[in-house]
Amino acid sequence: MEKLKVAVLGLGTVGSGVPLILKEHQEKISLVTGVEIVVEQALVRDEAEKVDLAKHYDIQLTTDYQEILSNPEIQVVVELIGQIEPAKTYIIQALESGKHVVTANKDLLALHGKELVETANKHQRDLYYEAAVAGGIPILRTIANSLAADNITCVRGILNGTTNYMLTKMANEGWSYEQALDEAQALGFAESDPTNDVDGIDAAYKVAILTQFAFGMSIDLADIDKKGIRGMSSDDIQMAQQLGYIVKLLGSSKKTNGSVSAEVGPVLVPADHPLASVQNEMNAVYVQSSGVRESMYYGPGAGAKPTATSVVSDIITVAKNIRLGISGHMFNSYASETVLTKDEDIESKYYFSVNVEDKVGQFLKLTQIITEAGASIDQLIQQKSDGKQARIVAITHLMTKAQMAEVAKQINRVSEFELVASYQVWTD
Amino acid sequence: MEKLKVAVLGLGTVGSGVPLILKEHQEKISLVTGVEIVVEQALVRDEAEKVDLAKHYDIQLTTDYQEILSNPEIQVVVELIGQIEPAKTYIIQALESGKHVVTANKDLLALHGKELVETANKHQRDLYYEAAVAGGIPILRTIANSLAADNITCVRGILNGTTNYMLTKMANEGWSYEQALDEAQALGFAESDPTNDVDGIDAAYKVAILTQFAFGMSIDLADIDKKGIRGMSSDDIQMAQQLGYIVKLLGSSKKTNGSVSAEVGPVLVPADHPLASVQNEMNAVYVQSSGVRESMYYGPGAGAKPTATSVVSDIITVAKNIRLGISGHMFNSYASETVLTKDEDIESKYYFSVNVEDKVGQFLKLTQIITEAGASIDQLIQQKSDGKQARIVAITHLMTKAQMAEVAKQINRVSEFELVASYQVWTD
Structure with a gap:
């Protein structure tokens, strides 16, 4: 069977999951794509580091990105380094070298999505990033394909697992903010500097990307009001519960008369609403639209295996597109002038x-x-x-x-x- | 702009919704597909019946299916008559005449899916039926595309809105089975003969289709154990609640060591499980898989507008395929030998x-x-x-x-x- 050769940039937890999933589900993937997808090369910081993994999956390790760029056999580059640079340059170089790109980089897509999409478009290459929003939940593809016939009016979601875990513990166990944060850090959900999670910045990146898909509008991160849960009083959580509400940190994007408003902040959700039942580190996105009216998509927002699975589903799409000769179409083709609601x-x-x-x-x-x-x-x-x-x-x-x-x-x-x-x- | 001409068979509630949604979201749909999709013809039982609707949307009414079949301008036939015949013959004739088909017909797909898919395949035409399972929830496309990289182990869902409405009222309001059924009939959720709903037959059709997508296996309706909610005692619902459970009618399909078992029946779901929060006539499908682990898809299972929206999203897919020159690929390309679990x-x-x-x-x-x-x-x-x-x-x-x-x-x-x-x- 023909091979589709992929290079992975960064063999961290998600990166290591990609060859694992490609191997585990090889039969089904080949059935669907008609090719065998293999990780041929991987970019690492230190070649000594991932030797066992590389051996196991027969991956060539390199510390030099040029080796990947100049390898004509590599058709797809999977960027899993995160952050802005060098990820951004690497993606642009890959697209310019005629390679398709899959990434899970929400920061990058939220801040420089437009430029990356334009570069992909110019070179008629695929650029997919389903895993950038809500890890294992296929929300971007759902909005782009299944809700294409619909008019979305509002998208609201629990987009950050760390803070949802903390809020769940504060609500169900009566923990204080500090207790909840300590435990989230001990479990590895929260970084030692939890700013991005607790101040709503991580969720805001995802809101920016969701806004592009739901409304075709590019919103600046600065135009997303960000209110986190830092220092939240458990009294307020208890009070809300007595009034019949569960406090959730929601990222939201709403259309009003053709204009859009996006924000991140704690919201009192009625206890019988489906979003209220989303517990611990799980994520969910709740969509309101004029056709379907309401729908919700629930799943893990992070984690090595769910995120790697989502990345592989993007690689499969790239593989299908190559086979059908239809590469280079935009992941999200909905574009509209950006107007902010007052x-x-x-x-x-x-x-x-x-x-x-x-x-x-x-x-x-x-x-x-x-x-x-x-x-x-x-x-x-x-x-x-x-x-x-x-x-x-x-x-x-x-x-x-x-x-x-x-x-x-x-x-x-x-x-x-x-x-x-x-x-x-x-x-x- | 180029036009894609569609014929709708049956202008009932869903059928009437199709031209409505195509008109309402025309701008966005044209942006995504590059064509203007219009309902050109409609097959009705009596031409006098839908005159106003037809006039409003400029649709030619006919009682003679041959007029549609022989119209070379019609590229897509949308079957919304329901039941087995004449729907089955109409679909096969449409495919044989070189037309693509979109349908919401769950009975037909569950019973004769294999034959229809083979006919579509033979004539290299598209056949989509997203609306056949859980109306407004894009579960089939999600399984076929986004979960292609994953290994699904179990699919369980609230697949029948009528019985979920009844169970919700029995649990929350303490209604008896008879009260709940009366009210469901008064609201138009349940037919005067509620057999298909309350005996789990409707859900079983959907389980058969879900099994095809999740496991690539064709399961006979007779091999799906069907236990409904007919005559259910509200004592048991209350008892389950005291024990921390909510009773839901679930359709389920599960893979065990390469074999599959499918059934429909009442299940005690833990009160804090996301499926337990699915109230009234809403549907939800909960998927367990080795990669993403757990995900849930929630939305309306029926209703004119949600179902019509789902039908139009299929028409959009057909339109995109025509434009890209990739018509005739199977909606679900995952196929595996059917083995039943003992x-x-x-x-x-x-x-x-x-x-x-x-x-x-x-x-x-x-x-x-x-x-x-x-x-x-x-x-x-x-x-x-x-x-x-x-x-x-x-x-x-x-x-x-x-x-x-x-x-x-x-x-x-x-x-x-x-x-x-x-x-x-x-x-x-």
């Missing part, structure tokens, strides 16, 4: 959690602030007081993001108020 | 619910029956007695289907025992 046109319900000095008239004061911003309150609850301080929690009716900002500003102006949290409440 | 090799935990005469020694007797079958009990609970009769509920450890059948047989042999239910309990 804060005055973004609507949601909000949850405000405020520490107040425990004295008469605080309910009235908070109500006034919200009313003066033109919004109104649906639920208002005071939690137990320690005699000096009490916590007031308010859930509003629909209000705009601009009004929310105004309310937050006014709360912060009152010396005896401390705004602990202002989260979105799920709205359909 | 009942001795099918393992599950089971839930037995038994009405007993309320006297000493009944626990012992039931325990003996289960032990003698070579199985063992995990939980054993007696519900309140009315003085004469009590109900005993047992959940077993893993046992084989053959052992389960033996236990059921022995229980039925005891004159003071009445076996009310024997359901599977979810096992990973």
Whole structure:
């Protein structure tokens, strides 16, 4: 059987999974593609490092990318180094050398996707990156193919496994933020510097890519409002639960009258909503559209084997395209002018959690602030007081993001108020 | 822009949705396919019937299928008549006349899929039927494309919206089976003869198609064990809830050592499992595989707009294939010899619910029956007695289907025992 030869850049956990999966499922893959896909070469930092793995799968190791670029037998380059450079240069050089590219690099796609897609297009090569968003969930291909007939209005998802694990433990076990972070780090979910996870940056990269697929719009990372879960109070999680909600960190992208707004932040999701049942490190993407109305895609967001499986499914697509002679078509062919929604046109319900000095008239004061911003309150609850301080929690009716900002500003102006949290409440 | 002309057979609720969605999303569809897709002709039973609709979308109505077959401008036939005949003949004639076919006909695909696929293959035409399984959920395309790199071990799903609606109401509102059925009929979910839904036949069709995609195996409908929810006791649903389970009607297909077993039946699903949160008429398919491990696909299983959207996504695929010159490739190219798993090799935990005469020694007797079958009990609970009769509920450890059948047989042999239910309990 004919061979399709692949080079893998980076033999880390995901990279090592690629030859494993190609071997394990060789029979089925050959049946579907008509070729045998093999990892021929791998780029590593140090040739001494992966000798056993290379021997086992008969992979030539190299520390010199030129050896891969100049090898005419290599038809596909799989980039799994991560970060921006040298990954970006390597991908561009691969495309310019006539090789197809598969990558799982969300940072790169979110920040430089347009340039990479244009380069692939120019050289009529394939560029696939299903694993960049929500690891094992085939959400990009689903949006590009199955929802092509549909008009997506909103995409919201649990896009970061680390923070979902932390929030699950805080909700189910009553852990504090610090406990949850320690445990996530001990389990290897969170890096020693958890910034990208807990501040919502990782999720924002994925939101940028989802926005390209769902709405055909390229959104700058700076235009995605990022609110993480850093330092989140477990009191608020418990409070939300009492009110019938589970707090989830959601990445969302929404279309309103042809414009788009994207953000990452904690959201109070109704306890009986499918997203609320997504536990621990699992991810899920919930899509609203005018045809199908609602659909959800659930699976592991990371992990060596799920991510490697997703990478291999992209390699299979490349293999099929080569065989059919249809390489070079865009993964996502939906493109539309990028227009951002104004804060005055973004609507949601909000949850405000405020520490107040425990004295008469605080309910009235908070109500006034919200009313003066033109919004109104649906639920208002005071939690137990320690005699000096009490916590007031308010859930509003629909209000705009601009009004929310105004309310937050006014709360912060009152010396005896401390705004602990202002989260979105799920709205359909 | 070039036009791709389509004929729709049957302008019922789904059929009427097709021109609607093609019109509503025309811009996006043209962007993705490079052509304008239009419904040119429609086959109806009575030309007087759909005059307004036809006028609105500029569709030629006909009662004579030959007019469509002999129209060289029609490139795609969309079959939405349902049932076996004349749908089957129409599809075969369309393929033989060189037209591509899209259908949502699950009965036909489950019973005659092999013949239809062979006909399409012979004439190098496209045959797509994404909407045949779980309406708005793109599960077939996901299995065929995104999970091609994976080794699926088990597919289980809530595949029938009517029964899921009924079970949701029985669980959440305490309705009886009869109440739930009445309401499902009043809402138009259930037919006046609900047999196909409540006896698990509808779900079994879908299981047959899922088995083809997940394992490449053609399973006869007769080889799918069908246990429905007809007459289900709400006591058992409440009992399951107390034990931490939600009862769902699942269609399942499982691979064990290269053989496959498929069945439809009520299953006790742990309350915190994602399938347990699938409420009302929604569907979901939960896939276990060696690479991605677990993933779930959730959405509407029926309904005019979701189903029509799915049909249009198939038409878009046909349009893309025509444009790329790659028509005639199989929707599902995974094929493997069909081998059925023996009942001795099918393992599950089971839930037995038994009405007993309320006297000493009944626990012992039931325990003996289960032990003698070579199985063992995990939980054993007696519900309140009315003085004469009590109900005993047992959940077993893993046992084989053959052992389960033996236990059921022995229980039925005891004159003071009445076996009310024997359901599977979810096992990973």
